[in-house]
Amino acid sequence: MNLLLEGLREMLGAEPRRPAPEDYSEEARKLHAFKKTPEERERRRRMIAEELAHKKESFAWRKWRWPTIIVINLLFVISYHFDVQLVEGALTASRVLGFHFADLNSALQVMLAFKEVLINLLIGVTTVAILWWLVGGRSFCAWTCPYHLVSEWVEMLHLRLAAKGWARDIPLDRRLRTVLYVVFAALAFGTGYMVYEWISPVGILSRAIIYGTWISLGWIAVLLFIELFFVRRMWCRYMCPIGMTYSFIGATSPTVVHYDLEKCLHEGECRKVCLVPHVLEITKKGRATRPHIDIGADCTRCAMCIEACPTGALSFRIKGLDKLL
Template sequence: MKWFLHKLAMMFGAAPRKAGPGEETEAARKIKAFKKTPEQVALRKEIIAHEHEALIHSHKWRNIRWASVIVINALFIVSYSFDVQLVEGALTASRFLGFHMADPNAALQVMLAFKEVMLNLVIGTATVVILWWIVGGRAFCSWACPYHLLAEWAEALHLFLARKGWVKDHPFHRGLRVVLWAVFMTLALLTGYTVFEYINPVGIVSRALIYGPTVALLWVAFLLGIEVFFSRRFWCRYVCPIGLTYGITGAVAPVQIKYDLEKCVHEGECRAVCLVPHVLEITKMGYAQNDVDYIGPDCTRCGLCVDACPQKALTFTVRGIDKIV
């Protein structure tokens, strides 16, 4: 329980740490001791060198996820353009085959702004919470959010420029997201307006795709510029309260990414590609609590770490059922 609470605390900005003496299981202790033997140290170095020479890297889950983002958002576009009423509205609030669906973060702001609990919003929020609880909370970010896809491409450009030495990443404290979540909720309560929705790039991009571009896209371009030239994944990592809300929703979700300590050679390829790398500190030598563990609730279930790990130490799984891949 203590280790689970630490994972939750990391979502709110706490720094990752190693498992303490009282938290480490006997199985994990034995594996760590075995890995420190000279033979195993030499073997790990050999494996890592081979991986770097072979450039082993899959894009399976990334490609499936990109297709998911495109298809989900295309459903809104097609439904509106051809008036088929399959999906009405936008990602922040919609109806799917007549069922109300509402982003929990937006719904909470609306109820705070109007000082009223609205039945349609409660129903829509409950539907969305159940859906994203099943697939893992922040999976919304990487599997449905259109801004996330744009930000991922911006990140690729940032990394290219960084390798050339033309830009440098400027990280912020992850606790900033928690502060801003409280600020936006307070503003909704005090002003009667959902202030965050005016600057929310998720809603802006979703509405632009469905109803056509507006001047608000200049704000989206500005945010992407920050992510390319100044701070890698700035909005998603340090600002967006939507990710925090979904992270809470999916803290105990069935779909998880499982980590197998015994298979891991600790080369760090997973952390290099992770969209929220603090959740993968567990893969560092000496950090794991157990021989088999699950990545924390801030994980977006993007699958990049699964693609990047040739040892298959990270896999998608449904807790209590055999692994998916």
């Protein structure tokens, strides 16, 4: 099984596949066999006891992630209101220190709508693609997107309401996002308008924060209402073409979340907190085909799983370098 292709297949909406016996490496097979022995039960007991004894707090990535999103978005506001030409524009298209930046999906929509390859846009797209490839592709979602932040706050509330039985999480078909991606591209090409931009919560929220166009926030309120009561993280999980574009970019990124089968107790704490739990299917008992695996393309590098894992089986890694943390 080619893990990169499998990650891309899952990103397009396919369900994770159960590996065939021949997919397992010898080392992974031995580890899985060991995990069924009495020695492993003893090792688990010891690991849990040690964890409880030390109960040291894992590194709180969220304390860095939330301020990062706020600061990046505030830079646009300050620049616009005080005419500091540090950053100009909005998240969909901007100039930072004179360099053109363009959101990949918005740039695609513009070029399809105008049926023209615009040089400035192409420069912006290339800069953005290289930058986000380096830091992990969909890390744009977890570390920059303002909608991610508000949706994350709503998710916290949703989980509380769901625990009381006042909210539900109705699963949707993940292929919906791929369909929407094609539909919006076709609409831009066919109509000459960037139809997606009218409903993109990323663009709407970014422009509202910078230019004060709060009247356009009704759509965001509708999305958040649905996410609060009916479908957990609906937009980011099942719909957003921007997230999908960055997943493509991140598929081969050097910055990844890394899984260590030996340290994993398979209790599933990581999958409970993950925006895209299908990428953590390998953490289920018997599913990892290698002792060390980099998490698939859809991962946003939000680090929630790293914080949630009680035994340090998940960590950030830059390919080719030693583990960062």
